[in-house]
Amino acid sequence: MAKEKALLLDATYFDTNGESRISLFVGKENEYQWICDKTFRPYLYVLTGKEEIQKTTTELKNFTFGDFEKFNVLSVTETKMQVNGKIALKVEFKRVTHLVQARKLLSELGFEKYEYDVPYSKRYLLDKRLQPGNWVEFDVLGEEEIKGEVIETTSKEKTFTSGEEEEENAAGIVGKTKLIQNITPLDGEFEGRAIAFDLETKVGKKFAIGAEPILMVSFVADDLGQKHTKYEKVISYNTTKVPGLELVDSEKEIIDEINTELNNPKNGYIVTYNGDNFDFAYTKDRARKLKVDFKVNGFEPKIVRKGMDNATRLQGIQHIDSFQIIKFLQRTGAINAVKLDIESVSEKVFGVYKEKVFPKEITEAWESGDKKQLERLVDYNLKDSQTALRIAKEFLPLFVEISKLTSQTLYETTRNSTSQMVEDLLMKEAHLREIIAPNKPKENQVQERTANPIKGAFVKEPIAGLHEAIAVLDFASLYPSIIISHNISPDTLNCSHPECKEKNSSPDGTWFCTKEKGLFSEILGRLIKQRLILKKEYKRKKKEEGIDDKILFAKQWALKIILNSAYGYLGYPRARWYSRECASAITAFARGYIQETIAKAENSGFKVLYGDTDSNFLQMGNKTKKDVEDFTEKVNKELPEGMELEIDGFYKRGIFVTKKEGGAAKKRYALMDEKGNLKIVGFEYVRRDWCLLARETQKKVIELVLKEGNPTEAAKFVQGVIKELKEGKVAKKDLVIMTLLQRDIKDYDSIGPHVAAAEKAIKRGKELGVGSMLSFIVTKGKEKASISDKAELEEYVEEGNYDAEYYLENQVLPAVIKIMAELGYSREDLLHGGKQTGLSAWS
């Protein structure tokens, strides 16, 4: 038996000789192979009473399953695990299809079953704690001939091209595979060749996948490890030869090139930008129409439903869709972009301007063969692939770390939700501790949980007005630290010890064990400690060695994502480990801590201006920074271990405003730090559904007020804006209001301006749907027309056609009036420049 090491890329299974076998795609130094582990069977758990273990075992063993093909279970084993005092029996099957058929029948027979819906290859990765994207070590037993069909790793997946369902892929790997066993995770360096590709296609009357020919394709390859082996290529046909462009004879040959490039045996990863929905489906469809094969690594790319989206899965080789990466970063707040097209992302993430070439221009350039236009198109096509690859290169280290934590492939982690990541981690840790995972909730349970929301954070109403010298304190990782300090976990909830109830009760009335660590709290405790060490080391390296260690950064970042999602997961109705009591206790503790801190601050002579969830805004008055530090230290001494109040910063000035309905507005304020940097929170300035004119005017006003202390100048500035507005001089781009179409047009009860604009655009033939970002303008329109009547998508509006009255009354004025009001300026003062006061008015 020989030991081998390799980088693990994929886990799937093949049915060979009537049994399902785990197959892993592994490699090193850009050479890959499939290895097969025959020692691991699909399984589920069935519960039985302590007295009936033998009886149930025999019953299960003797039962004949199957509609057509009859089969028995492979084995039934008693485990040490229990659920509600019942014993879990591990039931193994020969094939995945057997498990799928049997689990239906088991329910009908009245058995309680667990972990019956964990996909086989996922199960394998979790149980073995393997880390795709990292290395593995295994024993090689020998080689075996395989004659198998591939079955997807999840049972619900269906293949289709342009919406039509196809037969299940019957392709297989035929040949020899290494048989292995005793696989274990191993630390090693992330490596591998990645190739990005991007298609340019012809536009027809109506867009549909595969409707028109592919016109051009670009490839960019590079090594994700240390080596740099850059390779670039752009190919077209039936057009002019320009620098950087290779010509072939036909579209068919384009597909040949795609086949050749994607099947370079050195490829470990194929990168696209929205290849999940476009490039693969398109190539697949064109290949079918042209009657040529399109396979990657021996298999047709498989388009599967993943949530509300499509995903394109390849066998072995990892398809990394950089668009999915970007969407994940947007969801977790790492980036905040209005549009997620590759041009905006290039600008936002890398600060690199990328020119957009529109579909019509693409077709035109190709058809005309105009050299200038074509060169522009070649450059555009190439940059698409370059940018997609750059995104993958930049962020894959993060997903490799997530893959290590959750034991999922990069294909999965780059597409998973944070709740899925938390759940994968919990499944893995639960298995290690011999804990059976709770079942996924049934739809009625989800409904019930949803209908019963958890009380959240405490927000203190601010004191409106302009304030000087503000100290902002906040709790470090408040929710995770509460989980850890109070040992909050579904398995420590309301334990039987009276002293735990005495010592560790939440303000909510629930209590948590103080004697044994819970699943949640233990894992989170470990993660938070690791993160602290990693952060420290990252900072040290940066400071002492001048090295920006991206791997260290990615490691702590992955932990941060998981830590921050833990509370949300507990309150997520679809979670296996959903716990209303736990989530509720966390927020109850949090409300308690923040309110206590506010009270302590007031007792120490601070005026508390505001507080939200985990933060505290103190007016310093006569107090010094040292006083704030002393106060923080005092609070920390009284906090349980693991919790910490930190000083976020000191601010020279800040403003809170009154609401329209009276009272001070929460979640909106502006601060200026000691260096003069502004922090604008919640105001229109940070909201994309306000036009740029209103937002920029507001920013300028805040600047003049906070920095210069000059409301007179601010008023003058606003008057200038109003003048331009009334004179019709404001550019279209400053008046665009952006809103996301969150549902299908027909599902709206209330037709707001953006929906009305979308409706009109659809009538003109524009394709819009859920997820479309709408940019609209309120045009002059007819008198007495509603705002919706006057709303039109930007692209249909001429420069200068805008409703000045609307933009004055509903955009610019509302954005600044509340701020100016705090300085004693009325609407009239603003419009006509009446008041001439300086700082004296408010100081």
Place this chain on the structure above:
DNA sequence: TAATTCGCTAGACCGA
């Protein structure tokens, strides 16, 4: 198949 709740504001909608 989607992490949570709190909060603000606009504009449609609807009945008096």
Place this chain on the structure above:
DNA sequence: TCGGTCTAGCGAA
């Protein structure tokens, strides 16, 4: 035409 209520979107934490 007015004012209250509801729908919708987005941001803070």
